[in-house]
């Protein structure tokens with residue numbers, strides 16, 4: 001049974017885990033080296049600050065959600081202090097952390113390394129959300145020494161966060177995430193880095209495609225350098241294959257043949273096949289939970305405030321908002337994300353009040 005948890009590292013992932021646990025009324029104590037982060041996470045309802053002097057009896061589980069470089073040290077400290085009966089972490093790499101924990105003399109019987117496959121390009125508690133892991137895989141990578149009840153508790157933690165726990169060994173995990181997370185991140189950064197040279201007129205032309213391909217490149221370079229440092233060879237192998245594919249297409253295009261060299265179409269065909277292999281289930285829960293209601297707004301002070309006030313009068317809660325600007329035009333489009341049952345009411349009520357709704 002999971003009743004009390006400690007979360008060490010109250011950033012995006014730690015606070016999201018804590019918020020998900022709070023929804024199950026689990027008591028959560030939070031720790032972070034940054035007092036402002038800790039205060040914000042507490043104010044968001046993720047839990048109360050762990051009192052270093054009166055930690056009380058051990059919690060059922062301690063989750064270390066700090067950057068990979070400090071995970072093993074934090075684990076060692078937490079075990080020394082007897083903070084919990086079971087320990088897990090959330091780091092994006094596993095094998096090197098297990099080695100480090102073992103070298104430091106951590107107790108591997110109560111430590112179950114893990115990695116939730118939900119996240120974002122943002123960081124810190126302000127970007128945290130209780131549903132961050134909904135429908136996502138959660139890799140659980142016990143060593144041979146882990147107690148079965150410790151493994152079972154980490155599986156339960158993942159389920160409580162709405163994720164699907166997936167048992168996998170640490171090395172296999174690192175190979176897998178090189179392909180499905182780490183190399184894609186570097187590839188996105190490589191595409192996004194080209195934009196640094198684009199002038200503002202060029203960038204004004206960007207549509208959704210480039211935003212989709214580059215979203216994750218907005219991630220924290222310090223965190224990602226650490227992740228890559230802990231998984232160098234598997235990532236390098238995937239990147240070399242990507243680079244070879246890109247070089248093949250560039251050469252095919254330079255040859256100037258009409259139709260282009262078959263390598264060009266071949267990569268596009270393989271890319272499409274790769275896309276089709278992505279499991280639809282994982283991650284598919286989050287966005288469709290909301291219906292997007294697009295509303296045209298004038299690009300002037302107070303317009304967004306008036307729109308929100310109108311939604312409030314209609315008693316419709318806006319879950320999220322994104323604003324698309326039309327470059328050089330005095331209007332934009334506010335994409336209001338609402339619960340599906342609310343969308344029709346919101347569209348009707350906003351239209352009645354004179355807003356141009358494009359549902």
Ligand SMILES: NC(=O)c1ccc[n+]([C@@H]2O[C@H](COP(=O)([O-])OP(=O)(O)OC[C@H]3O[C@@H](n4cnc5c(N)ncnc54)[C@H](O)[C@@H]3O)[C@@H](O)[C@H]2O)c1
Pocket residue numbers: 008009010011012013014031032033034037065066067068070074090091092093115116117118119120121122123124125223227
């Ligand atoms: N960002 C993602 O999408 C994502 C997804 C899954 C897993 N992860 C992993 O989760 C972990 C946390 O990432 P994040 O995105 O939440 O980063 P974050 O920067 O939002 O949060 C990390 C937090 O750890 C704290 N911290 C750092 N050193 C500490 C220490 N010595 N003691 C206590 N607190 C300390 C920081 O102050 C910060 O608040 C990383 O290991 C990362 O690999 C990230």
Ligand SMILES: O=C(O)C(=O)C[C@]1(C(=O)O)C=C[C@@H](O)C=C1
Pocket residue numbers: 091092116117118119120121180181182216
């Ligand atoms: O940005 C997102 O949507 C993510 O889920 C981020 C993502 C990923 O590549 O899938 C990034 C790193 C993590 O270790 C886990 C998740």
